[in-house]
Amino acid sequence: MTNANSLERTSWQISLIGGHRQRGAAAANTVVVTPIGGADVDLTGADLAPVTTLTKVSLAGGVKLRVPAETNVRIEGFHLFGGRRVEPGRPSPSDPVVRVRAYGIWGGVQVRRA
Incomplete structure (x- = not known):
């Protein structure tokens, strides 16, 4: 449904x-x-929903994401070649969540905080 x-x-x-x-x-x-x-997304100036989802599908290319410091980040998916790097932060459970779903052969996910 x-x-x-x-x-x-x-x-x-x-x-x-x-x-x-x-x-x-x-x-x-x-x-x-x-x-x-790839996908280069900057959400630092965005009015985020309680849950925001970014889905990236590619053969070659990753995700560079910039989020406000008080944002929870969840990463799902797979890349055969590539890694995941998330800058540490101290968001609370009540802060917005950004879900990154990334699928591909080459690439990775890099998350920076503002």
Whole structure:
């Protein structure tokens, strides 16, 4: 079952060659599909929903994400070659959550805090 309201807040970004760059405002759900290219997303100026999800699917390309210091970050998915690096922070359980779902062959996930 799908909630119609959640569909209205999903932003689809598709690029055959090249990446995706986003600054500021963010939909509650963003899906980035790039066979070759990464995603560079800065959410430091965004009014975040309680849960924001960024899904990245590619063959080659990772995710560079910048979030406010008081944001919980959860990373899911897999990359055959690549790692995950999240700058430490001290968010509380009541702070917004950003879920990063990243899938690909080459790439990784890097999260920086503002």
